[in-house]
Amino acid sequence: MAPILVDNSNSNLPERDNYVNNAFGYVKNPHLDLLSEDILYHFDLGTRTHDLPSMFGDVKFVCVGGSPNRMKDFAIFIQQELGLDGDGSDITDICAGTDRYSMYKAGPVLSISHGMGIPSISIMLHELIKLLHHAKCKDVTIIRIGTSGGIGIEPGTVVITDIAVDAFFRAQYEQVILDKVVIRNTQLDQKLAESLLRCSKEINDFPTIIGHTMCTYDFYEGQGRLDGALCSFSKEEKCEYLQKAYIAGVRNIEMESSVFAAMCHLCGLKAAVVCVTLLDRLQGDQITHSHGVLTEFQRRAQKLISSFIKKQLHMCT
C-alpha cells in the first residue's frame, strides 16, 4: 500500500456510507440475497451444503488470530474456561476441507485463523460476515488476538488498540473498489477497549495499555527492519522513524488491524484488537525470546479475552 497517484478525484475523499443494509445488519451487499447459493470458498462452507443457522446461530463472540495452532489452543482454552462439556478432543476444524483458514467453535465462541497480512484477513472477514448473515447471528463481538512488535514498551505488554494507523501514522484504511479508492475509518469500539483494559487491571498479572497500532503491508522494509533480504536504510534512519511513530502515539506494529477495524466499523460489528508485543523494536528487530517465553506472552491476551467473555456471559471470573 503505497501512494498511487490515481486519476480520480474521489481517491482521497472519505467514503460515504452508500451501502445498502441487508435484512440482517452486518452484510451490506444488495446482490447477496439474489444468489441461489453462496459458497464461502475459503471456509469450504456453503448455504446449500451446510445448515449455517444451526451450526452458528448461537455465536456471540468471534476471536481471530494469524496462527491456526494458536486459534485451536484458544478454542480448547475457552472451552475449559467456560466450563463447557468436552475435553478438547471434540474441538475439530470446521474448515477441515480447506487449508486456507482453520475454524473452531466452543459454545458461543468461534475461533478462526486469518493468516498474515491485510489481504488474508480481509478474505476471511468477508466470508465470516457473510456466515454471520446466513446464520442470522446478532449482537456479535469480534476480537483479534494477535502478536506484534512493540515500540518503547516492555516485551510481553498487551496493547489494546484504540485506532489503527498506516505507515504514515494516519488513522485511515484505503480500499480499492474497481478503479476507485475510498478512505475508510479505522476507529475501534472505545467502550469495548475500556472494558478490556478494566478486565486486565482486575487480572493484574501482566502490563496492558491502550494505544495506537500501526498496520503495515510488510514485516521487513515496511516496518523498518534491518534484518530483511533487502535493506537500503541505516540504523539511525530506522530509529528516527520508530521514534516518530512513538511520538504519534503508536505503541505496537502488526499487519491486520487497519482493514479489520475498517470492515467491522462499516458492517456495524463491535470490534477490538488485542495484541501482545514480542519485542521492543527500539531495542532490536529479531524475535530472540525462547519458545516458552513467547508462548507465555501469547497466553496473556488469551487470558484477558477469556476473562472478558466470562464477564459478558455473567460468569464469575
Add this chain to the structure above:
Amino acid sequence: MAPILVDNSNSNLPERDNYVNNAFGYVKNPHLDLLSEDILYHFDLGTRTHDLPSMFGDVKFVCVGGSPNRMKDFAIFIQQELGLDGDGSDITDICAGTDRYSMYKAGPVLSISHGMGIPSISIMLHELIKLLHHAKCKDVTIIRIGTSGGIGIEPGTVVITDIAVDAFFRAQYEQVILDKVVIRNTQLDQKLAESLLRCSKEINDFPTIIGHTMCTYDFYEGQGRLDGALCSFSKEEKCEYLQKAYIAGVRNIEMESSVFAAMCHLCGLKAAVVCVTLLDRLQGDQITHSHGVLTEFQRRAQKLISSFIKKQLHMCT
C-alpha cells in the same frame, strides 16, 4: 495499492537500485552479515540452530504456492517425476516448528507455501532469500505455482505471467520503506516464460498462454466481485472494469505476483508466475466447479513445472 497522498517528492519515482550486494548475489542488505545469528522466525530456522548449507546447498528450483497441502502434494509429485528415492512418506515439513509456512524438499526442488496476499508472500520471500544466501545457493530458479481468476479465457487455462500489473493496470509495485515509497519493476523473466510456454506446447494437454496478471490486495471489492460482505457497485460497473482489464492485456487476477516479481527482479532471482484459472470472471464470481475438476486444474500447472524442471536437469520427459 491504494492512493496515499504522501508529502514526499520521491513517492512516485522509480526506485534507483542503491542496494549493496552481499558476497552471494541474492541478498542486498549490508547489515545482514553483521548479525552473529540470523533467526528466520517464520520458518522456525536459524543460522545457529540449523546447518543451512548442508540442508539447502543443493537447491536449484524453488516452487511456491498459497496452500500448504498443495505444496506438499507438489513435493511428492516432483519426487516421483524426478525418480528420486522415497515413496513420499519421507517428504516432511521442514518448518514443522511453525504453522506460518510449510516447506518440503525433493532433491534440488524446494516447495514452500506462502499463504494468501502480498504481505504473506513478502515475509516468506525475505526469509527464503536469506535462506538461499546463508546456504550459499547459486543459479536458483523460483516459480510461483498458483490459482487465479481468469478474464475472457476458458477455466482451466494456465497463464504464464509476462508482467504483473496493479488494480489500475500499471506495471509497478509500490514498496513502503520507512516514510517513503518506491516504485518497483514487476517484469518477470521473458526467456523463462517462453521456455515454460514451449514446455506446455510439448505436453499439449491443456491451454496455456502468456499474459499480464493483475495483482490485487483484496479478493472481493478489489477484484470487482458482487458476492462479498460489502458491495457498492453494479454488475454493469463490474463488467466494465473487467473489460478494461482485458483490453489492457490482463488475462488473470491473483494476489501475490507483483511483490514476487519485484523482489525477485531486485535480488536477481530468475522468476516465473504460472497460475491456472479456476473460473472466467466475465461469467461470474463464485468458484462452482467440483472439487475433482478444481484438483485437475491445479495439477496442470504442476505438470508443466515438472516437465520444465526435468528438461533443465536434462532428463527426458
